[in-house]
Amino acid sequence: xxxxDFVKPSTIAEAVAALGQEGAQGLSGGQxxxxxxxxxxxxxxxxxxxxxxxxxxxxxxxEGGLHIGAATPHAVVxxxxxxxxxxxxxxAGGIGDPAVRNRGTIGGSLANNDPAACYPSAVLASGAxxxxxxxxxxxxxxxxxxxxxxxxxxxxxxxxVFPIPERAAYVKFNQPASRFALTGVFVAKFRDGxxxxxxxxxxxxxxxxxxxxxxxSADFSPQxxxxxxxxxxxxxxxxxxxxxxxxxxVKVLTGRAVAAA
Amino acid sequence: xxxxxxxxxxxxxxGEVEGRTLLSSFLREGLGLTGxxxxxxxxxxxxxxxxxxxxxxxxxxxxxxxxxxxxxxxIEGMANPDGSLSVIQQAFQDHHGLQCGFCTPGMVMSAxxxxxxxxxxxxxxxxHYLEGNxxxxxxxxxxxxxxxxASGQDVTKIAAE
Numbered sequence: 001x002x003x004x005d006f007v008k009p010s011t012i013a014e015a016v017a018a019l020g021q022e023g024a025q026g027l028s029g030g031q032x033x034x035x036x037x038x039x040x041x042x043x044x045x046x047x048x049x050x051x052x053x054x055x056x057x058x059x060x061x062x063e064g065g066l067h068i069g070a071a072t073p074h075a076v077v078x079x080x081x082x083x084x085x086x087x088x089x090x091x092a093g094g095i096g097d098p099a100v101r102n103r104g105t106i107g108g109s110l111a112n113n114d115p116a117a118c119y120p121s122a123v124l125a126s127g128a129x130x131x132x133x134x135x136x137x138x139x140x141x142x143x144x145x146x147x148x149x150x151x152x153x154x155x156x157x158x159x160x161v162f163p164i165p166e167r168a169a170y171v172k173f174n175q176p177a178s179r180f181a182l183t184g185v186f187v188a189k190f191r192d193g194x195x196x197x198x199x200x201x202x203x204x205x206x207x208x209x210x211x212x213x214x215x216x217s218a219d220f221s222p223q224x225x226x227x228x229x230x231x232x233x234x235x236x237x238x239x240x241x242x243x244x245x246x247x248x249x250v251k252v253l254t255g256r257a258v259a260a261a
Numbered sequence: 262x263x264x265x266x267x268x269x270x271x272x273x274x275x276g277e278v279e280g281r282t283l284l285s286s287f288l289r290e291g292l293g294l295t296g297x298x299x300x301x302x303x304x305x306x307x308x309x310x311x312x313x314x315x316x317x318x319x320x321x322x323x324x325x326x327x328x329x330x331x332x333x334x335x336i337e338g339m340a341n342p343d344g345s346l347s348v349i350q351q352a353f354q355d356h357h358g359l360q361c362g363f364c365t366p367g368m369v370m371s372a373x374x375x376x377x378x379x380x381x382x383x384x385x386x387x388x389h390y391l392e393g394n395x396x397x398x399x400x401x402x403x404x405x406x407x408x409x410x411a412s413g414q415d416v417t418k419i420a421a422e
Binding site: 096097 | 280281283304305313316317318327371390394
């Protein structure tokens with residue numbers, strides 16, 4: 001990989017200043033960015049590590065729900081979110097493998113917005129709020145398509161706030177080689193309705209399945225979606241599955257998530 | 262080049278590194294600790310697993326400067342102080358938990374991390390925990406057996422399939 005200057009600030013203010021430099025890029029756990037740099041698909045001039053900032057670490061209950069520091073590794077979320085939001089903890093505990101979970105972070109996952117990453121589905125289905133150094137972004141406004149988010153250059157996710165649903169579950173159909181989701185569905189039932197977010201399936205990244213949300217808000221049971229179908233047109237097709245296969249998985253996994261919630 | 266210092270297997274070490282120097286490169290080329298293997302270099306295979314402040318991580322996917330000041334434990338730090346094999350290493354030998362041996366350092370480090378968290382795992386838990394460690398000889402059964410034996414469990418009933 002191309003060389004770069006490495007800096008590791010200890011406060012958000014220092015990190016924002018460092019990211020203002022020409023060619024600077026934030027680095028969280030690096031479990032995606034470092035392989036990307038090895039392939040020379042990314043070549044930042046300055047890498048600003050966000051893992052040494054104490055105020056971006058940790059899991060606690062607070063105003064609006066469960067607050068998770070953006071630089072909190074998946075393994076910590078899997079352990080510490082369990083009493084508060086078990087479906088989210090289970091999702092975190094199923095990302096990658098144990099060594100990846102000790103390093104990768106929620107903020108890194110969201111900022112990258114891989115179309116097959118797990119966390120975006122939890123954030124979107126929960127109606128979470130992505131908090132940055134300058135503003136709060138609603139989940140519905142955050143994800144803008146493949147590897148694209150509402151974040152501006154130099155803007156840092158500092159935490160994510162998850163409202164706690166009455167019932168929720170995430171069901172992931174593993175792509176066993178990469179351990180990403182071939183397709184994954186997060187279902188969250190709140191008092192005022194159900195939200196269903198799908199990852200790994202669409203060419204445009206994570207999305208909400210509106211028809212299922214309407215059906216499940218009226219009747220929260222796997223049978224409620226039996227008459228629905230998912231349009232395969234925008235689905236990902238690759239050697240692991242055709243668009244039609246993924247469209248079918250969306251429906252099957254939604255049913256399983258409702259049953260598990 | 263930047264000077265980086267950390268503790269590796271209980272010893273304070275330091276060396277000059279670039280921004281892009283990976284922890285695996287620093288250990289192998291900077292310190293001569295070649296027990297940490299680099300298999301895939303894409304964080305899939307787990308041959309490079311070391312412990313950073315007690316947590317298993319893939320050292321090919323961590324920059325050396327990002328773990329400055331950390332306590333690192335590598336396969337070279339696993340043996341007992343008198344040089345004899347640790348319980349986990351001995352179990353790998355006793356149960357032939359290796360074929361070519363390339364993946365073994367990462368397997369042992371992941372197994373040590375598992376047993377620190379979960380001293381008596383089930384077979385399914387061992388298999389699940391070692392998901393990120395690939396053995397291209399596909400010698401998984403004996404590896405699982407070795408880890409279960411290292412946890413003090415009776416493995417005589419587990420068939421060597």
